Amino acid sequence: MKGRGYKATPQRVAILEALAAEQHQSLDEIHAKCPHVGLVTVYRTLDLFSEIGAVRRLDLGDGSRYELAEAHHHHLICDSCGSISEFEGCPIDPERLDVEGGFEVRSHSVEVYGNCAECL
Amino acid sequence: MKGRGYKATPQRVAILEALAAEQHQSLDEIHAKCPHVGLVTVYRTLDLFSEIGAVRRLDLGDGSRYELAEAHHHHLICDSCGSISEFEGCPIDPERLDVEGGFEVRSHSVEVYGNCAECL
DNA sequence: AGCATAGTGAAAAATATTTTCGACTGCGAA
DNA sequence: TTCGCAGTCGAAAATATTTTTCACTATGCT
Numbered sequence: 001m002k003g004r005g006y007k008a009t010p011q012r013v014a015i016l017e018a019l020a021a022e023q024h025q026s027l028d029e030i031h032a033k034c035p036h037v038g039l040v041t042v043y044r045t046l047d048l049f050s051e052i053g054a055v056r057r058l059d060l061g062d063g064s065r066y067e068l069a070e071a072h073h074h075h076l077i078c079d080s081c082g083s084i085s086e087f088e089g090c091p092i093d094p095e096r097l098d099v100e101g102g103f104e105v106r107s108h109s110v111e112v113y114g115n116c117a118e119c120l
Numbered sequence: 121m122k123g124r125g126y127k128a129t130p131q132r133v134a135i136l137e138a139l140a141a142e143q144h145q146s147l148d149e150i151h152a153k154c155p156h157v158g159l160v161t162v163y164r165t166l167d168l169f170s171e172i173g174a175v176r177r178l179d180l181g182d183g184s185r186y187e188l189a190e191a192h193h194h195h196l197i198c199d200s201c202g203s204i205s206e207f208e209g210c211p212i213d214p215e216r217l218d219v220e221g222g223f224e225v226r227s228h229s230v231e232v233y234g235n236c237a238e239c240l
Numbered sequence: 241a242g243c244a245t246a247g248t249g250a251a252a253a254a255t256a257t258t259t260t261c262g263a264c265t266g267c268g269a270a
Numbered sequence: 271t272t273c274g275c276a277g278t279c280g281a282a283a284a285t286a287t288t289t290t291t292c293a294c295t296a297t298g299c300t
Contacts, residue, residue: 007266009278027256038280043257059179063256076223087219092211092230099207102237103196110212111229117222127246127297147287158249163288165247183287 006048011037015045023067024058024075024084030066060084060111074109078116085116126168131157135165143187144178144195144204150186180204180231194229198236205236 006012011034018033019025031042046066049055058065060077065084073086092108099105126132131154138153139145151162166186169175178185180197185204193206212228219225 007277009265011279040258040281041279044278057181059181061177061179076219078223079226085221085223087217089217089219091213091217097207097209097211097232099196099209099232101205102240103198103205103232104235104240105232106199106234108230108232112217112219112223112225113228114226115224120222120224125246129247129297131248160250160289161248 006052011041012045015042015049019049019055019066019068023086024060024065025067026063026065074111076112076114076116078119079113080115080119083116083118087112126172131161132165135162135169139169139175139186139188143206144180144185145187146183146185194231196232196234196236198239199233200235200239203236203238207232 014034014037015030018030021033022029027042027046030046031037031039034042046055046057050057050066054069055066056069058067058075060075062082071088072090073088074090076085076087077083078085090110092110094105094108097105097108134154134157135150138150141153142149147162147166150166151157151159154162166175166177170177170186174189175186176189178187178195180195182202191208192210193208194210196205196207197203198205210230212230214225214228217225217228
């Protein structure tokens with residue numbers, strides 16, 4: 001279940017379950033789902049998960065949020081209610097990126113801002 | 121020079137000049153270019169400039185950065201040295217975004233991660 | 241020039257994040 | 271089983287970041 005050499009402690013399992021319950025949560029929201037785990041451990045564990053690629057950290061302007069790294073997708077952020085949703089159809093073709101000057105592309109992210117169906 | 125009803129104070133001019141000197145600076149970098157301006161004023165003024173659309177706030181994972189809102193462009197972030205550069209050819213066609221479910225698109229941003237020419 | 245009010249700065253408060261360090265746990269070796 | 275250790279934990283402290291408060295100042299209008 002875990003990558004090489006990492007222990008599956010109860011705390012880590014709890015945090016993984018919290019992450020599985022909902023995408024793009026803030027650290028506080030995750031911690032609220034397993035309050036018996038120390039806050040520092042939540043920070044540490046999310047760092048660890050990010051490093052091994054199990055979790056992606058999002059910086060969408062309202063503090064860090066975390067999501068399980070599943071299928072490639074991007075985010076829709078509602079200007080009025082702040083809700084975050086996902087869309088799968090990736091509009092970027094890495095091969096065709098018009099990036100001059102020897103920059104070697106590894107990955108990308110796209111954020112789309114506007115208004116969600118509820119707010120309209 | 122200013123929008124409706126905003127006073128052109130020396131502090132605001134100094135911050136604008138600091139912004140003009142270099143794109144995507146952190147708040148500290150901006151403050152360092154005009155140390156006689158109070159830190160709180162830098163925060164407040166950048167908020168104001170963002171609200172009136174003169175400045176864009178960037179959240180690229182290493183804290184907020186600010187840039188003058190000029191031509192539409194996106195960012196290239198180097199994984200190894202962290203440098204930020206820009207590219208103009210926008211790969212997104214807002215008309216053709218495959219965004220389901222009644223989301224009304226207003227704007228978007230794209231970040232491309234990889235390695236810059238120097239680091240290669 | 242005089243006034244009303246937006247704007248400013250210093251300090252304090254509120255938040256957020258990272259570091260430190262002593263204690264605990266499970267595992268392999270003796 | 272007992273020892274020792276590496277990895278992990280959590281509380282508190284240290285740092286960093288952002289917001290609030292409030293008395294004072296300076297700008298823009300008349």
